[in-house]
Amino acid sequence: MDRRIQKSRQAIMNAFMRLMSEKDFESMTVNQIAEEANVNRGTVYLHFTDKYDLLDQCMEVQINQLLRNCMPEEGLVHLTSKTALQRTFEYLEQHASFYSIMLTSKGSAVFRNQMETLFRQSLSEHLDSINLDRKLNKDITVQFLSSAGVGVLEWWITHSMPYPASVMVEQFWNLLDRIQLQMFE
Amino acid sequence: MDRRIQKSRQAIMNAFMRLMSEKDFESMTVNQIAEEANVNRGTVYLHFTDKYDLLDQCMEVQINQLLRNCMPEEGLVHLTSKTALQRTFEYLEQHASFYSIMLTSKGSAVFRNQMETLFRQSLSEHLDSINLDRKLNKDITVQFLSSAGVGVLEWWITHSMPYPASVMVEQFWNLLDRIQLQMFE
DNA sequence: GCCCGGTTGTTGATTTTTCAACAGAGAGCT
């Protein structure tokens, strides 16, 4: 990628995030973002459809960084592995202000969607490795648990992380373990 | 000035100054500066003839900032005024590392030239306001005192500011006062 | 209702930056 593109996108996203910590998303204008980023307003539109797209893309970049940080090595993030879970919570704790702002001021679905996808994959594989009670529908079970997982995660962030990451991991793990015991055939 | 030019020049100068605090000027390459600034090498050449020109321009920018900071208000800097002298020394003290590096690692004459010009102006006006002994040639006297002033200033910077700014101001002022008494008719 | 100011999204012409490539110079090695 041409370095000019990289620089412009970076400047715009950084400016956006700075403004997000000072302003209400709805009242923020593209002109303000452009000025903060020291780029022409047209340049913002070259890279982003509108400020909603900017928010979404910002979230995606950040989540990709989260994932890259939480990966044990080359491979997928398994949120059903305690280590990966630990890393995820700790990373989120360290970037608390960003996620807090992004999740509270505007209902971007990017975070939820991406985290749910992750939970779904991990849980799907996990349930494949145990003997799921035949009376339970796998898809519904996976969705149930994913939603619960993401719900807790979002709650923790939007409520200013009332407990340290370590406590969250412990509780999460505990719940998963106990629920799992009820699913054996 | 087009914002792209501003951004490029700023990035290049900042990168240069960062590298100056880590490397020997002579061994520094334009390619290193371009990489540090995240611009194409050709861009460096668009704005600066070579690294010597870059050093000179950097010095000029910084000295202009020094002057802007030391001006009492709209007007000229009078280095024969104690207030202006105080401000100058204090500013230099606060930017010690920059000036120290710039004056020690490469013999750029920009600082010396500009400061001498300043001293000359101030002293010239100052001597106009007193009755200079007729036996003294004004131009020679002005040059004598300017050189002395700049010499002390440079010595202070290149010797890591052995005394606080306040001491330097006091001594400077004292010397100027005593020497002046010897010049009356 | 109308008017005004601010914002959005877009367009076209221009400028600046990028990139790759080239020729030349200097230093070090065989």
Next chain:
DNA sequence: AGCTCTCTGTTGAAAAATCAACAACCGGGC
């Protein structure tokens, strides 16, 4: 001596960013 590598200074074509301008829309005030 020749060869290689690195750096310098430059060139030309392409791409990205800039700027000014325009039309349309929205919200607030009279």
